[in-house]
Amino acid sequence: MALPLAPKGPLDTMSFSDLGLSQKVLDAVTATGYTEPTPIQAQAIPEILARRDVLGIAQTGTGKTAAFTLPMMTLLEQGRARARMPRTLILEPTRELAAQVEESFNKYSVGQRLDVALLIGGVSFGDQDVKITRGVDVLIATPGRLLDHFERGKLLLTGIEILVIDEADRMLDMGFIPDIERICKLVPFTRQTLFFSATMPPEIQRLTETFLHNPVRIEVARQSTTASTITQRLVATHGHASAKRETLRRLIRDAEELKNGIIFCNRKSDVHIVYKSLSKHGFNVAALHGDMDQRSRMAALEAFRNGTTQLLVASDVAARGLDIPEVSHVFNYDAPHHAEDYVHRIGRTGRAGRKGTAYTIVSESDAKVLGAIEHLIKSKIEFDGPDLANLPPDDGERRPERGRGRERGERSEKGRGRGREPRRSREPEIVVMADDQPDEVEARAPRPERTRPERTERPERAERPEREERRERPRREDRRPRDRDDDGPTPQGLGDHVPSFMLRSVKLPPKTLEPDEAEAAHETEE
Ligand code: ADP
Ligand code: MG
Numbered sequence: 001m002a003l004p005l006a007p008k009g010p011l012d013t014m015s016f017s018d019l020g021l022s023q024k025v026l027d028a029v030t031a032t033g034y035t036e037p038t039p040i041q042a043q044a045i046p047e048i049l050a051r052r053d054v055l056g057i058a059q060t061g062t063g064k065t066a067a068f069t070l071p072m073m074t075l076l077e078q079g080r081a082r083a084r085m086p087r088t089l090i091l092e093p094t095r096e097l098a099a100q101v102e103e104s105f106n107k108y109s110v111g112q113r114l115d116v117a118l119l120i121g122g123v124s125f126g127d128q129d130v131k132i133t134r135g136v137d138v139l140i141a142t143p144g145r146l147l148d149h150f151e152r153g154k155l156l157l158t159g160i161e162i163l164v165i166d167e168a169d170r171m172l173d174m175g176f177i178p179d180i181e182r183i184c185k186l187v188p189f190t191r192q193t194l195f196f197s198a199t200m201p202p203e204i205q206r207l208t209e210t211f212l213h214n215p216v217r218i219e220v221a222r223q224s225t226t227a228s229t230i231t232q233r234l235v236a237t238h239g240h241a242s243a244k245r246e247t248l249r250r251l252i253r254d255a256e257e258l259k260n261g262i263i264f265c266n267r268k269s270d271v272h273i274v275y276k277s278l279s280k281h282g283f284n285v286a287a288l289h290g291d292m293d294q295r296s297r298m299a300a301l302e303a304f305r306n307g308t309t310q311l312l313v314a315s316d317v318a319a320r321g322l323d324i325p326e327v328s329h330v331f332n333y334d335a336p337h338h339a340e341d342y343v344h345r346i347g348r349t350g351r352a353g354r355k356g357t358a359y360t361i362v363s364e365s366d367a368k369v370l371g372a373i374e375h376l377i378k379s380k381i382e383f384d385g386p387d388l389a390n391l392p393p394d395d396g397e398r399r400p401e402r403g404r405g406r407e408r409g410e411r412s413e414k415g416r417g418r419g420r421e422p423r424r425s426r427e428p429e430i431v432v433m434a435d436d437q438p439d440e441v442e443a444r445a446p447r448p449e450r451t452r453p454e455r456t457e458r459p460e461r462a463e464r465p466e467r468e469e470r471r472e473r474p475r476r477e478d479r480r481p482r483d484r485d486d487d488g489p490t491p492q493g494l495g496d497h498v499p500s501f502m503l504r505s506v507k508l509p510p511k512t513l514e515p516d517e518a519e520a521a522h523e524t525e526e
Pocket of ligand 1: 034035036037038041058059060061062063064065066321322323325351352
């Protein structure tokens with residue numbers, strides 16, 4: 001079913017006061033300093049005020065949060081919150097993003113009497129319980145923690161008038177979809193539903209139609225369009241870790257007008273290794289990934305936000321939605337496995353009309369994902385420096401990372417360094433186990449509540465495959481199963497728990513190490 005496109009008005013001349021927002025909300029907007037609505041705001045706000053369901057697609061950093069919060073606040077002026085029955089619900093894929101949206105909400109709702117509760121994992125239930133019990137107008141939540149509260153009997157979702165699913169394609173992807181389906185059954189059928197994202201793969205869009213009723217589709221730019229303010233470049237490198245780290249250091253040192261930057265790795269173990277390596281080389285850096293405790297996650301993000309640290313090495317937990325206005329650079333230490341993640345990662349820079357630069361480090365093995373990214377964004381990304389075919393020879397043969405492909409003693413494909421005994425990989429032990437896990441996977445604390453016997457509100461559960469089984473079945477053939485961030489399901493296999501004996505470092509005889517190898521071996525020593 002094709003969704004109707006929103007009629008396009010003379011948006012250039014739109015002002016906030018033309019959109020139907022209440023005076024209180026307009027005053028708050030003025031206080032925020034916004035002078036005119038962004039295109040997604042100009043198009044979505046009147047539709048939301050008219051109680052339509054909306055599927056809103058607009059580039060990263062173009063004000064989608066205000067596009068749904070401002071009209072919500074106007075609609076909430078009618079009626080009052082009741083104990084344990086929130087009136088609106090905003091779902092976010094990560095804790096940090098949920099916390100950020102709460103902050104935005106508080107900023108936009110100054111001078112209004114709206115009660116907001118933030119329900120995210122990794123922090124205690126106590127304060128959250130108190131707020132819910134008192135009654136809130138707005139719940140901002142990650143799905144896992146929301147369901148935990150529900151299962152504890154502390155929360156009723158039957159009063160929800162508006163349901164917002166931000167980063168909607170991510171939330172309907174594997175990992176989250178069982179919880180989203182469940183939450184959608186717990187909220188009234190007659191609610192208004194709003195979906196927002198910068199990306200919307202066609203197969204996920206088909207799914208949105210089961211959750212939206214007669215929606216208006218607002219597409220400010222074709223989905224997956226990158227923000228026009230971001231300069232994108234590829235940087236060719238050899239595929240082994242020391243070459244990649246060296247390339248990264250060079251990029252950071254040579255970057256023009258580098259104020260600060262986020263460095264994305266595909267694996268949590270690499271986040272740790274790259275973080276340690278950069279620290280050792282004197283960079284001012286913090287790390288953020290889903291295996292860190294919540295306090296450390298928040299502290300790392302806050303330090304980066306307020307400029308105490310200049311660089312943040314992160315997994316895809318930081319890829320979606322985070323709005324740190326002045327991020328000047330994004331560095332993809334790895335090209336992401338999912339092309340949509342590229343759009344979101346680089347979208348951490350170039351926000352709200354500012355300029356930004358995104359470098360993606362690529363080696364030969366990235367050809368396929370690079371093709372998928374360029375296909376998705378419908379443009380070629382230029383190389384900064386030599387492309388892969390013209391990369392100068394490596395300074396010596398090294399075994400491929402993580403022992404994939406070749407066994408010890410085999411020759412490299414190109415036969416460089418012939419006659420030499422291949423060296424041991426310099427990214428040792430950690431990676432072997434942990435690296436098979438996709439990286440935005442975040443350990444979820446054991447949640448006994450979720451394994452209690454089935455409740456009556458989910459009678460269909462018996463016929464449905466278990467959560468883990470559903471997760472394992474990719475929706476698209478080219479997709480690796482992707483796990484969720486925050487309160488995700490039990491990981492497969494060893495998952496996020498790597499027994500400590502497997503993480504122990506192996507000391508290599510010094511004679512087999514070159515200087516940079518010695519550094520890497522040192523990095524992982526306990
Ligand atoms: P998105 O969700 O589209 O990625 P956000 O909602 O996080 O974007 O907003 C990105 C930035 O733009 C925020 O810093 C926000 O304060 C700013 N912003 C939003 N609306 C406006 C506006 N109308 N004028 C100026 N800045 C805006
Ligand atoms: Mg957003």
